[in-house]
Amino acid sequence: MSVKTGNNLDELDYHTSNADIEEEDSGSSIDLVTLWHVVRRSIPWVILLVLLGLTGSYLFLRYTKKVYESSSVIKLEEQTEAKVLELPGAGMESDLGKLQGEVDLIKSDLVYDRLKKSMPLQVSYHVEARILEVELYKDSPFKVAFDSSRFDLYDQKIYVTFDSRTRYTVQIGEDGKKSDVHTVGSPISLSGNNINVLTNPSFSANHIGESFYFIVHSSGALKRYLNDNLSVAVLNPEAKTISISFKEFNREKARDVVNKIDTVYLQQKLARSNQASQQTIDFLSNQLQETQDNLQKAEIDMEYFVKQNKSYDVKAGLEGAMTQIQELEKEKYDLRFRNSLLSDIQQRIRKGDDLSLVISSLQLQEQQDPQLAQLLTELNDLQAQRRKVLTTTRGNTLSVELLDQQIKFAQDKVSSLLKEGRGYIQDQISSIDRNQSLLTGQIMQMPSKETERARLIRILGIYEKFYLLLMEKRVEFGISMAGTIPDFQILSPASLPSESSPIYPNRMIIYAIGIAGGLFFGIALIGARYLMHNTVTSVRELERNTSAPVLGVIPSYSKEKMPVSKLVVNQNPKSALSESIRSIRTNLDFLSSAKKKRLISVTSTISGEGKTFVATNLGGIIAMSGQRVILLDLDMRKPKVHIALDGENIKGMSTILIEKHSIAESTQRTSIENLDFISAGPTPPNPSELIMGQKFDEILQELHQEYDVILIDSPPVGLVTDGILIMRKADIPLFIVRANYSKKAFLKGVDRVMKTNHLTNMATILNDAPSTNMYGYSYGYGYGYGYGYGYYEEEEKPTLSSRVKSMFK
Template sequence: MAINENTELEDLIRNATGGGTAPEMPLAAGNDAEEESASLDTATLVLVARRSLLWMILLITLGLTASWLYLRYTKPVYKSQSLLKIDERNEGSALGLAGQMAPVAENRTNKLAGEVELIKSNIIYRKLKDSLALDVNYYVQGTVLESELFGTSPFRVKYAITDRSLYNSKFDLKFISPNRFSLEYTGQGQPMRGEYDFGQVIAWPGITLQVFGTTELNNKTPEENYHFVILNDSQVNAYLDKNLAVEIVNFDANTIQISFNDFNPNKAQDIVNQIDSLYLAEKLSRKNEATRNQLEFLDQILDENGKNLERAEDRLQSYVQQTGTYDTKGELEAISTKMEALETARIALTDKMSLLNQVAQMASQEQLTRDETQTVEQSLPSIAGVQDPQLVQELNALNGLQWELRRISRSYTDKTETVQSRKANIAFTRATIKRLLQQNQKLLQSELGRLNQQRDRLTSDLQSLPSKSTELARLQRPLGLYDKNFLQLMDRKVQFNIEQAGATADFLILSPASPPAAPISPNRLIVYAVGLAGGLLLGLGLIAARYFMHNTITNVRELERNTKASVLGIIPTYDKEKMEVSRLIVDKNPKSAISESIRSIRTNLDFISSAKKKRMISVTSTISGEGKTFVTVNLGGIIALSGQRVIILDLDMRKPKVNLAFGAQNVKGISTILIDRHSIQECIQPTSIETMQFISAGPTPPNPSELILSDKFDLMIQELFQSYDVILIDTPPVGLVTDGILIMRKADIPLYIVRADYSRKAFIKNMNRLMRANNLTRMCTILNDASTRGSGYGYGYGYGYGYGYGAYGQGYYEEPTTKPLTFGEKLKKFFN
């Protein structure tokens, strides 16, 4: 089992140094850009390719095997083809009528396309099936594949089928003697079998058969197994459609190529030659009939079009007579003009009505003041706009009376007879004006009503114009269409008669079909090339997929190549037992491979910090699950076994695990020390090794980072150094929180744990950034959970690294088993 802390791999993989770390130094920007730039890891690619070599060989072998099987069980396809020239010579130009004819170049493509469709029509198919008997296929069974006996069958069949389900059924035939055979088939759910003589009528349910011998009977082996299949018309047509190809080779030369593909080369040749003959015969025999039919069709279309033209003319004429409308655009202009004139008259009448209303209002007013100082002229300055002479006269009279009343009012009082008579005259005149105003208002209202009626009538006519226009356009559209078609058909008929009178047909087979020498499919070289290429592509795809999916550190070579930190060593996979949590194991197995590897790491640490007797070592990783707690506990155990006093501090206050490694409680610890709730001595807990103690993380505080940054933490470290030689600190993962970075800055030797086949390569870049950003020049790294196979170094690398003399292999090995490897294990070992 691999060493782990029973935590899942967090999805959060930070490409930065972690939250809260110091920003990168400007001088490191260039190096960082180099690290981030995408590059091909040649060593990893070679490693993946080597591990995939066996798969690539198997895939290539599989591809070549598939090609061989395809060629072995695929019938070869043969192609036979002929070249036909269709020459349409037109002699109309000799009559001086060439200018009236359609250009030949424009119709050439359509003509050739029509010839292609004729060749592939049911007319040719039906005659081809009758002439070559394509409705019955004869076969002989070979070792693997069956072969069709086209024209070389030792027997032929006549049939009459009433049950259509028997089409495409297989009838097995085997010769018993030169004149006798056995026939077997499965029809209507029951197998039918019998022995018959040639020419004998075989009456089975749904079918009647007769089998006759041919001249090929003596040349065939009687022991061979034969069978035949009867096809209906649709099946024969589908077979011809699938394998027949008719293409226009050269438009200018009017050449058409006819080709046919089949498993039997002789059949392909005979079908092509027969199609040539049938097409030419059909073309010549139907030429006159086609000409006559086309002329009759033109006459029929002309007659129908003429009748439609007459009906369209009658409908348009009736509509014009009914509505009196032929030019809707002109009517629209006339109505618009009338509407404008009516609107002008209405505005004038409205103005008159407004003026009369003002006059009526003035005339109906009583005396406003004692002197009635407002005269008509002053109250109604626009009196000149009143067109009624009598009304104007009365208004002027009223105006004169008012001025006279104003004049005499200066000399007389209101009670004098003179003033009273003037007021009586003014009252009489006002009454007269009111009567005249009422008459004029009635006349104006009557005139305005008449104008409104005219406007409404014109508006109605205007609203009906779109429907009239639409109906008129609807009636004119078929009239124009029929008229145009009639002229075109007449012109086409004249041209057709001229062309047919001067055209002669000339058919020539330029290249008759010949028996194909080699099959066109399958191409053996291409098939094997495809199989080889397919195997190679699948193998390369597998390598590429495994390479791009290889995003973890797998061995110490990759770790050395990607990191700038010193590699202290490797810790092999611990598979003795399954551990739910990290535990101290070096005290129980002091001679095990893991103990020796950690002992080698302890020795390398001594070389790094040989001048210091007191050391503070921090152990961190990028994320949980990389084994930092396991390394901390067991590295502390190895150092303690060497005689030094060791104290382990669990500063992963968010997820403490050191107490779990020793099976202790986490009631008090670092957090309670830093808040002065407990003393250091109260929190120190013993372990199974006398010279090693630990302090657990304590209850999780809300502010671990602030506690670490406090002076109390430094005082705690100073106090611990008075009693201990080595302080090992288990810090939180630096990829998730900032606490670990704060501790790494204080530590004499910061250790960074990388777990093989678990830690991603991006984590190493994170570690390099940490070194640059925080100036961690003494940063070291350890490869944890490394596999002993395929690493290239083995345990000896971890043990000898840093000694200066140690060759690879210097160190302790467990005795390997002497059980011989199987062949599969040897192959696996070789490719790994």
């Protein structure tokens, strides 16, 4: 194991880059084993993120006001839709257009105005809770009366706090100044507005000290409130059904609004259905009152005549003349009535008024001109069509000009016909007057009293008949209005929404979003960790990414912190680390027998992977087995062996190679009996040339005569070429890979070195491996022997906190 210092991994030079060029980059494909390792290590994080997502969903549901929706379904009757819309030619429109007209009527100001008058929507009462504000619909402990004609605090929060059952304070807005204490039931002036706060029977001691507020909504705010929350849509055009729904935070209020809209819509439909009949009744009532006044006057005159003359007999000789005069007088009255009606029609045409009332009056005439009624109906339809077009267009359009021409033409025809009719009536009246004059002359020859009696009886009879006729017509239209029924029925009235089933927020969707969000971030975390997982973490990764055999695994050394590499196997001979190096010593025999002299080189890709630590402690283990071992430090640029073995670096391999010192002069002893070492010596300017020289081979031959094993701490092969030169001379080249430090890309350099230099005996060692990545290592390399059977000192057992921390690494 090497010291975990802050070595700069950017020291890797072009040697590693060359490996990327020579060999295909295996990182472009997904490493399923590494991915599974990352997934397994990230499961606690994913679970935590999902729990955080669920927690966020719970908090969102907890602190979000629930929105409820109540709806009803109504069905329209086909036979009255055209009448309801009051559009000429409406029977030719499509069913969808008729239904859309009803949708517009429900959402019109007519229905809104009726709704605002029939429901307590203008003033809303609320209570401030710790989490959410709640509207006290029909449950407010107080109410407010105000003078709407002089009120200007619309759409503002006015806070009310009760100090007792009879005392309270008010303030306008959250930042407003609190008023003096007022008495319940006494009118007060608030910023020039007169209000009176009254308590309801539901007021209790629990309401004292709570913060209430009320809002007086303006007409515009109420209209926006209704427009935003009311939904009216055609549900099924074929079945002629319409859905009416309303969204509100208060579910009871939502239900009441929908039911009230149904009621108001019913009233509006009935009012529009009775409008034509009501106009006719108004006309009949006016005529009836006038006729009744004339009848009463005639009765009074007849009563006065009888009292004056004390007689009621009529001469039989006068009956014929009197009958004729009565008939002529009745005919003349009818003619005058018709003439008055024609004059009224003429005035309405000139003014452009609605002719519906006139047409209804013509229908009451027993003798009516069908041509005139047809022309008036056509003119009225044209005027109604023009008004409809003007509501959808601006200015004079071609369609409006065409309608004006048609209306002008119809008006001329009607005026001409009216002129002819009035002339004809005037001629008839003149003829009747002449006949009456003749009859009157005959009667005047009789006593004046009898003549006066006959006249009074005639007038009384005429008025009486006409009065009874008008009464009969008014009764008929009254019965028609009383029998008017709405042209729709409520198929499904609004019901109270379930408290556990708001339309927003949807509990299942919010929790699903929370889980999906946690999984999304968990997968993103796995992807990020996988992309960042570019170091060798386990022996399996080492075996999978290189063809060189794995000689063994050296665990992390945690007994003490070492600023530099040290010889520790002699201090802790029974530790897991010592046992792992003994296993490596045993596995070396499979590569080269211990009975012969061996040259072992130890190198790595870059500095910091632990080659000096491994070389030093491997030499100690081999020496402790009875073999004589000498350790040579040939990493002349960054020598560390003398530090690990507490020696000096005044003279060493560099001075021996230049023949300044001898081997005997440079050899240093260690605390282990059979282990010696030669330090690197002063750093030379040409380490590679020195190693390539003949002197280096002579040194090795001389050392082989005295020592069984020569261990060489070689320079990193990824930085300089010295290490490769030494590996070619070694019997067993060892390549050190440090767990969680060495890049996976370095392993491609191992295979390149093996193939290029034909190093068939080269093996790798995984250094500084965590315990979780050691167990289960194959016995094929001899590693793992003795674990768990007391052959080495027990390492300090990890605590619960350290295990939890390791789960999130």
